[in-house]
Structures are given as structure tokens and as C-alpha cells.
Amino acid sequence: MDKMLDIYELLKTYGTYIYTRDPIGDLVLMEDEIRELYKANVLDIKDYQMALLLIRQEATRLHIEAQQK
Numbered sequence: 001m002d003k004m005l006d007i008y009e010l011l012k013t014y015g016t017y018i019y020t021r022d023p024i025g026d027l028v029l030m031e032d033e034i035r036e037l038y039k040a041n042v043l044d045i046k047d048y049q050m051a052l053l054l055i056r057q058e059a060t061r062l063h064i065e066a067q068q069k
Helices: 004-013 023-039 045-068
Strands: none
Touching (some): 004 023, 004 045
């Protein structure tokens, strides 16, 4: 797992589709879903940590872009 698309694909395999037209809101929902999958012992610790890292990096990128506008 090395990009956001991988996280979208992972969530799709478990029947979770997230698109709210709000990129930050999508990231919050994705993080919640990833946490729930980990709590349910569906994800191993490595995938869980990598997914959270990618989501947080994307959130930071979006915040920086918003500030530059």
C-alpha cells in the first residue's frame, strides 16, 4: 500500500465506498473505516499504520493547498 488509490481499493473490497464531494470529509470517513477494520482484526498492523500515514499525508497536502489559495 503506497498511495491513496490503494486505500480506496482496500475499502471497496469490504464494501465501503466513500465519496462525499468533500475531500477532507472523505479522509475522516476513510480513517474511521480503517480503524474499524483494524479493530475487527481484518487488517494487520502494517497495513493499518500505512493506511493511516497515507490518509494523514493527504490531509496535510489538502490543508496546505487550501492555505495557498
